[in-house]
Amino acid sequence: MEQIIEEIKKEMQRAVTKFPTWPTDPVHASAVVTEESGELAQSVLECIYEPHKSSKADVRAEAIQTATMAIRFLLSMDKYEFKKSEEHTQN
Numbered sequence: 001m002e003q004i005i006e007e008i009k010k011e012m013q014r015a016v017t018k019f020p021t022w023p024t025d026p027v028h029a030s031a032v033v034t035e036e037s038g039e040l041a042q043s044v045l046e047c048i049y050e051p052h053k054s055s056k057a058d059v060r061a062e063a064i065q066t067a068t069m070a071i072r073f074l075l076s077m078d079k080y081e082f083k084k085s086e087e088h089t090q091n
Contacts, residue, residue: 004064011068022072026080033073036066 023029040062046054 004067007064008067008071011064012071015065015068015072022076022079024076024079024081025085026073026082027085029073029076029080033066033069036062036069040066 023032040059043054043059043062047056047059
């Protein structure tokens with residue numbers, strides 16, 4: 001467990017250096033987490049059905065990235081603006 005936490009910390013440093021800002025809108029912030037989760041799912045599926053495209057190491061890396069983005073989401077809970085977005089009608 002300690003090794004996983006250390007990997008997440010390292011990924012957090014890398015991610016914050018590369019992308020120092022984070023959305024204030026929780027919908028956009030959750031989309032970042034969802035995008036990473038989608039990459040994890042894709043990596044798992046490729047590892048199973050197209051093993052030449054992915055490995056357990058790739059799956060692990062995607063899981064670490066997903067966990068990192070989930071933590072970034074949680075770290076901003078007090079900064080989110082939970083308000084309704086502007087809407088428009090469609091014809």
